[in-house]
Amino acid sequence: MQKIVILTGAGISAESGLGTFRAEGGLWAQHKIEDVATPEGFARNPKLVVDFYNARRAQTAEADPNAGHLALAKLEAEFAGEVVLITQNVDDLHEKAGSQKVIYMHGALKGALCAACDTRWPAPMVMAPGDACPNCDRPTARPDIVWFGEMPYDMDEIFDHLAGADLFASIGTSGNVYPAAGFVAEARRCGADTVEFNLEPSLVGSQFDDIRIGPATETLPPWVDEILKS
Ligand code: BV8
Numbered sequence: 001m002q003k004i005v006i007l008t009g010a011g012i013s014a015e016s017g018l019g020t021f022r023a024e025g026g027l028w029a030q031h032k033i034e035d036v037a038t039p040e041g042f043a044r045n046p047k048l049v050v051d052f053y054n055a056r057r058a059q060t061a062e063a064d065p066n067a068g069h070l071a072l073a074k075l076e077a078e079f080a081g082e083v084v085l086i087t088q089n090v091d092d093l094h095e096k097a098g099s100q101k102v103i104y105m106h107g108a109l110k111g112a113l114c115a116a117c118d119t120r121w122p123a124p125m126v127m128a129p130g131d132a133c134p135n136c137d138r139p140t141a142r143p144d145i146v147w148f149g150e151m152p153y154d155m156d157e158i159f160d161h162l163a164g165a166d167l168f169a170s171i172g173t174s175g176n177v178y179p180a181a182g183f184v185a186e187a188r189r190c191g192a193d194t195v196e197f198n199l200e201p202s203l204v205g206s207q208f209d210d211i212r213i214g215p216a217t218e219t220l221p222p223w224v225d226e227i228l229k230s
Contacts, residue, residue, distance in 0.1 A: 001230070002081040005165040006072060007183055009088045011172020011198060012216050016063045016093055018056075022174055027056075038148045046129035046142075053143040054126050056090070057109040061125065065097035068171070068216030071224040073098035078228050084161045088173060088180050090145055105152040105180065111144030120144055152179060165192040169223075172216055175202035184208060197223070 010020035019027045035041045036052040065073075076083040076099055086103045087094055092110055094102045107113075112123035114133035121134055123143065131141035146152050162168065168187035175181040184194050184207045196208040197219050205211055212219045 001166045001227075003084070003161075003164050004075070004079065004081065004167045004169065004227070005084045005086065005161045005187065005192070007086045007088070007168070007170045007173065007180060008072075008094070009171070009173025009180070011174075012068050013063070013066075013089055013091050013093050014172065015066045015068065015215060015217050016091075018059060018063055018091055018093075020172075022176065033148060037145070039150065042142060042147070050127050050129050050143065053109060053145065057123065057125060060091040060093070060109055063091065063093060065093040066217050068220045069093050069097035069099070071220035072171075075224045075227060076100060081166075084165075086158055086161070086180075086183075088177065103154050103158060105146070105154060105158060107143070107145040107153065109143070109145070112141050113144035114138070114140050115142050116140040155179065158183070159186065162186045162192070163190045165190065168192045168194045169197065170194075170202070170204075170208070171197040171220070173198075173202060175204035195223075 014020050021028045031052060036049050042049045072085060084101060085094060085099050086105055088106050090107055090109045110123055112121050112127065114136060116138045117133060117136040119133055119135035127141065127143060130139040132139055133141055162183055165187050168184060170184060181204050184204055187194055188207065194208045195210040195212065196202060196205055197212045197216055201211055
């Protein structure tokens with residue numbers, strides 16, 4: 001086996017204390033998606049949106065990677081072939097765990113973006129509506145997050161990786177959100193074996209060859225050891 005492609009969602013960061021989206025009391029229970037994770041919501045009430053991401057940036061700064069993140073970093077470091085990690089998460093726990101090659105398809109809390117000139121720069125811990133862009137100086141800074149209705153990042157690269165995957169693993173995602181939820185179908189179409197790690201089967205669980213039920217901190221370390229021994 002030469003190439004493993006991994007997709008992670010909010011579930012892998014749950015045991016680090018970061019809220020998932022759809023569990024009760026999760027992020028979306030406190031906010032409506034359309035109010036805090038859409039361009040329309042940002043246009044309507046930029047302060048609500050900027051503060052939603054300031055709160056998550058502060059929480060993420062205090063969070064530590066867990067055994068699930070660390071297992072994936074170990075796999076990348078020790079697997080003889082290629083490991084590509086695609087995350088839907090906007091936290092930096094995979095990097096904190098030591099993963100080198102991370103594709104942030106939905107952007108990242110640590111990034112800021114100019115809505116006018118597309119410049120990107122490291123986000124301050126606290127952003128405010130109307131922050132100036134360091135390049136064009138217009139008051140058009142926004143969190144560098146992919147909102148609903150916006151095109152996720154690096155999709156061409158992601159589909160190239162899926163085309164070449166021998167194994168596709170999806171971890172801690174509910175399969176609600178596209179295009180990420182469609183990656184398993186693409187990986188299968190291209191001949192990859194597929195495995196899902198979750199507390200319960202996701203909405204696309206039936207498309208996986210194998211499902212490992214349990215918390216990622218318990219299911220990932222033995223799986224990585226299994227792969228490294230094979
Ligand atoms: C696009 C950044 C097109 C923000 C996110 C109908 C109307 C309108 C739109 C659509 C529609 N139908 C489809 C769409 C498209 C839409 C979509 O899919 N909507 C859904 C809701 C129906 N998608 C988009 O808009 C995407 N863009 O389609 O663009 C386009 C085409 C051309 C040109 C321009 C545009 C963009 C989607 C990206 C949105 N941004 N994130 C932020 O983070 O604030 S999505 C957000 O929710 C997260 O990033 C994450 O990706 C996503 C899903 O969440 P999950 O990660 O799955 O988390 P969830 O809580 O749902 O599940 C957690 C799972 O973990 C559970 O299964 C749980 O059991 C498990 N778990 C919990 N604990 C553990 C665990 N597992 C293991 N161990 C544990 N300990």
